[in-house]
Amino acid sequence: MIIHANVILISSYAVAVISSIVVGLLLRIPVLPERPMRQSWTISIVFPTAVLALGFSAIVFKLGIDGLLVAAIIGIITALFSKYLLERILPEPVMEES
Template sequence: MFDLVFNTLFFASYSNAYGLANVALGPYDILLDYIVTIIVSIVVALILRIPLLPSKPYRYSFDVSAIYPTPIIAIGIFSIFLVLNYTFMYNGLILAVIIGVLSALFVKYLFDFVFPKPLNGDEREDI
């Protein structure tokens, strides 16, 4: 896994796909952007009153929370933008904030429509 993280940081910071070397990011810039994305997504999720932790028992809970899946979705979407070499401005910080806010909004309002909860053993699916 650490090799994958290193390769992602290395290739994203090496150069832009279009040869614009002056737009390239360093590994510390990318790491800072990931941290900003995680923090913004958690803070906005808490502002939207998403619970910090899912309901108990944690292991079998399919409830959304501010810890999971909000920052995971934010990291994934931000990684797609980094792979596409689109960082917008300020070395990707503005993009990290935008993606953090949008991922929290997605988890609050659209997550249950895109990823419905599985049925319990007592429930049957309506046909």
């Protein structure tokens, strides 16, 4: 029973990530940030979309709402959030010349 519950939970996280990747690709979000990645502010599918999909899924699952369909919806919403809202809410800072 515990193993079954874990399989469902792990599958739900996987579905959330996969759906965020698929919708991200459809929305033409870049797969990876440009190199050097550690200095890039580009919002990509691998980072932060997939990471946010995992985080949002964990929040929703912990609130007691779970299942594969819920996971797929979270993935879709995360991809839309990354594409249309993230850069507006938390934009890249403008560095002043010194």
